[in-house]
Amino acid sequence: MHFREIEAADIPALFYVRTRTRENRYNLEELERLGITEESVAEKLSTSYKGWLCTHNGAVVGFCIADRATGELWVVAVLPEFEGNGVGGKLMTLTEEWLWSTGCTRAWLTTDMDITLRAYGFYRKRGWLDWKVEGGVRWMELFR
Numbered sequence: 001m002h003f004r005e006i007e008a009a010d011i012p013a014l015f016y017v018r019t020r021t022r023e024n025r026y027n028l029e030e031l032e033r034l035g036i037t038e039e040s041v042a043e044k045l046s047t048s049y050k051g052w053l054c055t056h057n058g059a060v061v062g063f064c065i066a067d068r069a070t071g072e073l074w075v076v077a078v079l080p081e082f083e084g085n086g087v088g089g090k091l092m093t094l095t096e097e098w099l100w101s102t103g104c105t106r107a108w109l110t111t112d113m114d115i116t117l118r119a120y121g122f123y124r125k126r127g128w129l130d131w132k133v134e135g136g137v138r139w140m141e142l143f144r
Contacts, residue, residue, distance in 0.1 A: 001054055001055070001056050001061075001085075001087065002054065002055045003053070003090055003091070003094060004055075005050065005052055006050070006051040006052060006053050006063060006065065008042055008045065010053060010060060010063075011038050011042055011045075012038060013053075013059070014041065014053070014063050014077075015028065015031070015038065016060065017060055017061065017062060017063060017077050017079055018075070018077045019031075020079055020080070021077050021079070021080065022080040022083065022118075023112070023118055023119055024111075024117075024119065041065075044065070044067070044074075045065075048067050048068045048069035049065055049067045049068075050065070050066065050068065050095075050098060051063055051064055051065030051066065051095065052064055052091050052094040052095060054078075054082075054087045054090065056082065061079045061082045061087060062076075062077060062079065062082060062087040062091055063075070063076070063091065064076040064088075064094070065095070066095045066096075066098065068098070068099060068102040068104060070108075071099060071108055072107070073092075073095060073099075073107055073108070073109040074109075076088055076091055076092060078091075083118070088122060089122075089126070092126060096126075096142065100144050105144045106141055106142070106144070107141065107142045108131065108139060108140065108141045109123070109128070109139070109141075110137045110139050110140075111123065111137070111138050111140060112137075112138065113136060113138050120138070123140055126142070127142055128140040128141065128142045129141055
């Protein structure tokens with residue numbers, strides 16, 4: 001497995017992964033309704049957003065993106081067949097370390113309300129804490 005920074009040419013592969021996650025899955029139409037398109041992701045990555053991906057045999061199997069301007073961990077996604085292999089953890093570590101290196105002292109994310117989902121346990125194990133519940137969404141935070 002190989003980890004590296006996301007480049008503009010990787011964006012279509014990110015959508016492939018994002019639409020195939022086991023939990024919190026979105027299809028392309030749902031993402032578009034949220035304003036998340038290949039063009040909007042390219043724009044974000046040209047501003048204060050940065051991300052990393054993992055490839056296996058040349059194919060993207062996971063990625064993570066954050067925003068240094070707000071401290072938001074925007075997305076982490078891993079193909080189901082690569083869950084449990086440390087891909088998500090390594091991507092989160094790279095992203096969190098980058099946020100800290102830019103001067104962020106607090107990171108935040110939103111996740112599903114259902115604490116039985118893998119994501120919630122994954123975040124808690126990494127030290128993320130519940131911050132608030134609002135609008136049917138769980139907000140979590142991590143301090144440096």
